[in-house]
Amino acid sequence: MTTADIHALVGAYALDAVDDLERVSFERHIADCETCRTEVDELRGTASRLADSTWSVPPPRLRAEVLAAVGRTRQLPPVESARPRADARAAAPRWRRYTAAAAAAGILAAGAGAAVWAVQEQRVREKSAVVAEARTREARTEAILAAADLVVRTAPMIGGGRVTVASSEQQGASVVSLRADEAPSADRAFQMWKIRGTGPAVDAGVLPAGQASAVRVVDGVPGNDVFAVSVEPSGGSRVPTASQIVAQVPLT
Structure with missing residues (x-):
């Protein structure tokens, strides 16, 4: 690989878009090239700022707190009506239906929040496993490429x-x-x-x-x-x- 090729890897290296052989060659290069080291640091800083708005995983206590809040929240009683008693009796089932619907909506909202949290937690576990595997593979690659008998x-x-x-x-x-x-x-x-x-x-x-x-x-x-x-x-x-x-x- 020529010197020009090595300098051209600055952007790809900062974004971890090089293969293992290119990574080893470039890291040997930047050990002696201050210009490339400075450019890599600046590009990585820019990349990290672009990622500031990424989502974060909800805390594990979210589901328990939502369900507890549902249990503590009292439903509003029926509004007193000036209508005759017969109308009040007819309205009572409707209020019970509204109250039940509101409670069901709260439970569904809590369940939806828990489901979203569970999906995101699963994604985090899967991503962590992939990252751990990649790090193990990278460590093995570096050990081979750094061997004295390579x-x-x-x-x-x-x-x-x-x-x-x-x-x-x-x-x-x-x-x-x-x-x-x-x-x-x-x-x-x-x-x-x-x-x-x-x-x-x-x-x-x-x-x-x-x-x-x-x-x-x-x-x-x-x-x-x-x-x-x-x-x-x-x-x-x-x-x-x-x-x-x-x-x-x-x-x-």
């Missing part, structure tokens, strides 16, 4: 693109960056393979159908002879289709 190999893809394999025997894994110029059709997918000698190819993961690029941590790549990529039916195949192998990265 070896980086690359090969072009048929049809345009490149596959890069950064391997560490100490970590027993590799960071694989796959970037194709064209994505497979919607019912086809890139599938990765580990190949040792004349033995059978071992599945190393399938990208989502129609996806053109990805960065993956793949265990067990060191010690193999070739890392290959083929185009397979959506969901992957048990063995690579020989005529559809689009990249082979020699590992030895």
Whole structure:
């Protein structure tokens, strides 16, 4: 990657829109580039101000407080009427209906608030799980890329693109960056393979159908002879289709 390419990553890095290999390269760069460090800080500050109006999760006590308020609130009594007693008797059922309707409306409002809170809480839990998984994956990626025995190999893809394999025997894994110029059709997918000698190819993961690029941590790549990529039916195949192998990265 050239110096010009590195400087061009400032905005993408500030918004966390770089892949793992680009992140490592840029962080090594800004360790010595004060101009880029300053620009990253300014862009992140701007991004954080733009997010000031985002929603917050209701506190866990919201549902209990709403239901308690419903229980404490007395309904208004019927208004005294100057009409004859018969009319008052006829009006009483209507007031009871209005009172019941008001109580039901309060309960429904409380239930709606609780439902919204429950949905938002579920979203927060799901987001937290995704963030935790991403942090674990990022930590593993950084450990591999920072390994003293890191070896980086690359090969072009048929049809345009490149596959890069950064391997560490100490970590027993590799960071694989796959970037194709064209994505497979919607019912086809890139599938990765580990190949040792004349033995059978071992599945190393399938990208989502129609996806053109990805960065993956793949265990067990060191010690193999070739890392290959083929185009397979959506969901992957048990063995690579020989005529559809689009990249082979020699590992030895």
